[in-house]
Amino acid sequence: MATGELNIPSTVKDPHYRYKMPKIQTATQGSGNGIKTNWVNLPEVSNALKVPLEYPIKFIARELGSNTETKSNSFLINGSQDVEKMQELLDKFIKKYVLCPKCHLPEIHGKIRVEKKGEIKCTCRSCGATCELDNTHNFAAYIRSYPPPYEKEERITKEATEKSSSHTKGKIDKKLIKSIKECCLNLSSVIKDDAPMEKNVEEINNFIGKYNFNLDCKFYCFSFGVFPDEIYTQKFLNRLPLIKHFIENESENKPEEALYNLIIGFQDKIFSRQKGEKKQYVSSVLYYLYDKDILKEDFWLKYLSGNIQEKYNSMFRIEEGEKKLKEAAKDFSDWIENGPYEGEEENKEQEKEDKNDIKEETKESTKEEKDEEDTEEKGKKKGKKKKGKKKKDKEKEEKDNEKKKEVKEETKEEKKEEGNDENKEENKEEKKEEKKEEKKEEKKEEEINIDDI
Numbered sequence: 110m111a112t113g114e115l116n117i118p119s120t121v122k123d124p125h126y127r128y129k130m131p132k133i134q135t136a137t138q139g140s141g142n143g144i145k146t147n148w149v150n151l152p153e154v155s156n157a158l159k160v161p162l163e164y165p166i167k168f169i170a171r172e173l174g175s176n177t178e179t180k181s182n183s184f185l186i187n188g189s190q191d192v193e194k195m196q197e198l199l200d201k202f203i204k205k206y207v208l209c210p211k212c213h214l215p216e217i218h219g220k221i222r223v224e225k226k227g228e229i230k231c232t233c234r235s236c237g238a239t240c241e242l243d244n245t246h247n248f249a250a251y252i253r254s255y256p257p258p259y260e261k262e263e264r265i266t267k268e269a270t271e272k273s274s275s276h277t278k279g280k281i282d283k284k285l286i287k288s289i290k291e292c293c294l295n296l297s298s299v300i301k302d303d304a305p306m307e308k309n310v311e312e313i314n315n316f317i318g319k320y321n322f323n324l325d326c327k328f329y330c331f332s333f334g335v336f337p338d339e340i341y342t343q344k345f346l347n348r349l350p351l352i353k354h355f356i357e358n359e360s361e362n363k364p365e366e367a368l369y370n371l372i373i374g375f376q377d378k379i380f381s382r383q384k385g386e387k388k389q390y391v392s393s394v395l396y397y398l399y400d401k402d403i404l405k406e407d408f409w410l411k412y413l414s415g416n417i418q419e420k421y422n423s424m425f426r427i428e429e430g431e432k433k434l435k436e437a438a439k440d441f442s443d444w445i446e447n448g449p450y451e452g453e454e455e456n457k458e459q460e461k462e463d464k465n466d467i468k469e470e471t472k473e474s475t476k477e478e479k480d481e482e483d484t485e486e487k488g489k490k491k492g493k494k495k496k497g498k499k500k501k502d503k504e505k506e507e508k509d510n511e512k513k514k515e516v517k518e519e520t521k522e523e524k525k526e527e528g529n530d531e532n533k534e535e536n537k538e539e540k541k542e543e544k545k546e547e548k549k550e551e552k553k554e555e556e557i558n559i560d561d562i
């Protein structure tokens with residue numbers, strides 16, 4: 110067995126076993142109360158197990174009774190964790206949620222589903238058995254909130270394009286529908302995630318260029334290709350600069366119209382799955398688009414009120430899907446709509462303390478994480494808005510953004526998991542306040558910027 114490789118699970122001792130995963134690699138960050146364990150190769154491990162990116166870390170954190178934080182390039186568990194212990198818990202995760210309960214092979218990926226009553230079941234690709242997975246472990250609640258992808262991409266895309274073309278019949282001719290379908294189905298294979306962005310831009314432009322589409326069609330197809338099948342993953346985060354580039358630079362000076370079609374494409378991709386099973390990611394995805402300055406507050410408010418739809422009259426608009434998207438985006442919309450709020454100082458102080466704890470060790474990595482272009486852009490913007498703005502302030506802003514994002518995600522997750530809790534209302538109130546708190550900081554930052562123009 111090659112060094113650094115283990116069988117799935119590692120308790121299988123056959124050196125020629127065909128199912129392998131990398132050994133867990135970790136690094137410790139910080140010290141004292143703020144000490145955290147960074148799971149350096151989580152993406153590789155999740156990939157080998159064919160599970161959504163955060164499943165293994167969320168499972169292990171639950172077992173350890175610890176919390177996790179996900180940033181664009183690091184996956185943190187609070188506390189200094191023993192890697193051997195983590196490996197042991199990973200095996201436990203594998204036995205419960207990666208292996209077929211009958212033949213014990215890791216062949217249930219893509220075949221795990223959450224039934225109406227919340228039962229998690231799988232069908233094995235190898236032995237064909239349909240079995241129940243562990244529904245009693247507290248990780249089962251996480252799976253119910255964030256179910257793994259169930260179908261193959263090809264089928265989803267086909268469904269979605271058929272749906273969209275059936276809704277737009279009469280508006281566009283058959284030949285065009287055929288071209289759009291073809292483009293949607295093949296665009297994702299044009300994007301190479303390990304290639305530099307310029308290369309992808311060139312390839313995408315060459316590919317879509319062949320169809321001689323108008324802006325609507327171009328961006329609709331682009332959205333299909335650019336949002337990965339498993340929408341809310343590292344892959345999506347890595348593609349944010351590409352999305353930003355297309356909206357800003359490849360939209361024939363119509364970024365708003367392009368963005369509208371991007372949202373429609375996203376909507377169709379999200380709801381093309383059976384029963385909209387990906388809708389729990391809508392707010393998170395929108396938040397990332399917002400965070401990267403792709404989706405603007407102003408745009409979203411106009412979208413909610415229907416102004417954008419009236420203005421651009423896209424042939425891909427499906428009102429039913431739009432309604433569903435708006436419902437699924439409620440968290441995000443609430444957050445956008447909530448204005449400045451006078452919150453409790455206590456919370457703010459606590460948040461500040463938390464921030465300071467991780468500020469030191471993440472200062473450098475936060476900067477690296479930022480996409481080069483993004484940083485450059487932000488730098489430029491800030492330079493224009495406020496000359497000589499102190500480096501420290503800038504870092505604090507970045508920190509705030511990170512924090513906000515994390516809290517936002519945690520809030521969402523907790524909310525989901527507490528779905529049946531009697532204290533739901535109470536919790537909701539708390540979350541709302543937290544959100545308002547974040548919003549307030551955001552507003553402050555904006556005000557400063559606007560004043561300085």
Ligand SMILES: [Zn+2]
Pocket residue numbers: 209210211212213214216233234235236237238
């Ligand atoms: Zn089996």
